[in-house]
Amino acid sequence: MSLPSITGKSRPEFRNIHVTQILQYKLPPPGMVSILHRASGAALFLALPLILWLFDLSLMSELSFERLIEIGSHWFVKLVLLGLIWAFLHHLVAGLRYLMLDLHMGVDKPAARTSALAVFWISLPLTLLTALKLFGVF
């Protein structure tokens, strides 16, 4: 059934990338913001029981509040909390960018690239700041 090709060359074929190709596939900044928005949202969803449990400990009593501080002083817990803080910050800032795009602000390619980079320039320093605070640098 194949038709004789006019140029003699086969045309490039574009397919969805396979899971194994993900690491060698370079996304532009808006794509990075997008997939990390999804990943951070999924992480926050999966961490809901932990977040609610910590919230419960913080409110139940003075005793449970002390216990929360004790649990939070462990380095591994701090690392998990830092991961969640990053997820929250990225999801929030990227989400505000999407609300902006919904209002048709900055939808052209250069502006979308700039705002995508701005998401990282806001969320990552804020994450670093909370990291320094968490690990007692100040």
Added chain:
Amino acid sequence: MASTTSSAGIGSKRIVVGAHKGVGAYLLQRLTAIILAAFSLFILLRGLLGAAGGYDAWAGMFVPVWMKIVTLVALLALFYHAWIGVRDIWMDYVKPTWVRLSLQTLTVLWLVFCAVWSVQILWRV
């Protein structure tokens, strides 16, 4: 023509696509996002201002009934927002209908569980 459309909508070969609530979900995802952004900033500011106050200042914040209600509304917005997002993830990556529906059902049950738990947490203060 009529017979093909009627058989496509019923039986085991039916394509499960939801109930055509796409626009509603889209709008509610944005609305809940605005609520969550506003509440996050509010709680962060109040939390940071009262950071030195320890347990009394933190728990005291959630004692007034209006604050319990505002927090619960924000948490319900969070759970609905999470439902739309997680539902989208299942729809994008999980193709077998029965696996997808099972995951969606578990997601709903889990979020309802979290909602009831939130009431318990807030009204115990």
